[in-house]
Amino acid sequence: MTIAEWCVFGTLMxxxxxxASVxxxxxxxxxxSRPRDPGFYEDPIRARALGAHQNGIEAFPFFAxxxxxxxxxxxxxxxxDELAVLFLIVRxxxxxxxxxxxxxxxxxxWSLGFAINIAIFFLPAIKAYLPA
Structure with a gap:
């Protein structure tokens, strides 16, 4: 497996x-028995952790x-590999x-992470213009 593929796994985790930590x-x-109980997420830190979790779900498919x-x-x-590691650090x-x-x-x-994803996505299209 490549370093980038391990970063995909790291982003998932x-x-x-x-x-899970919250x-x-x-x-x-x-x-x-009620994992989505809104009452549990009334605490501000838990609510922000849920938001970060949901954003991670949204960001994962494009990165992968x-x-x-x-x-x-x-x-x-x-x-x-380098951009994938950078993406994981940013996340x-x-x-x-x-x-x-x-x-x-x-x-x-978030914007930096999105820009990194765009860069990874277009690497094959610009590889001829990159130094060897």
Missing amino acids: LYLMTI KWISFRQFDN VAVLLAEFRLGPQHLI IAYVFTYIGNRPTLRSIL
Whole structure:
């Protein structure tokens, strides 16, 4: 497996752990028979963790498709790997800024992550113009 493919797995685990950790920390208050109970998410930190989790679900498909398409179309693997690692780092920072209630920085990080995805997606199209 490539580094980028491991980053796809890491991104998946990140969005799962974002909500799982909040549920685990609040295990006495979390009712697993009602996992979507809105009352549990009335706490601001839990609500932001849920938001970060949902955004992770939304961001994951484009990232996974961009990586796999770039690899399938033989984009420069070292650049795919580097951008995928950068995306994962940005997503980790995004989760912390979301939970930490830093909306401006969070939006900047989201935009940066989206730009990284665009770059990965178009790597095969521009590979002829990149230095060897």
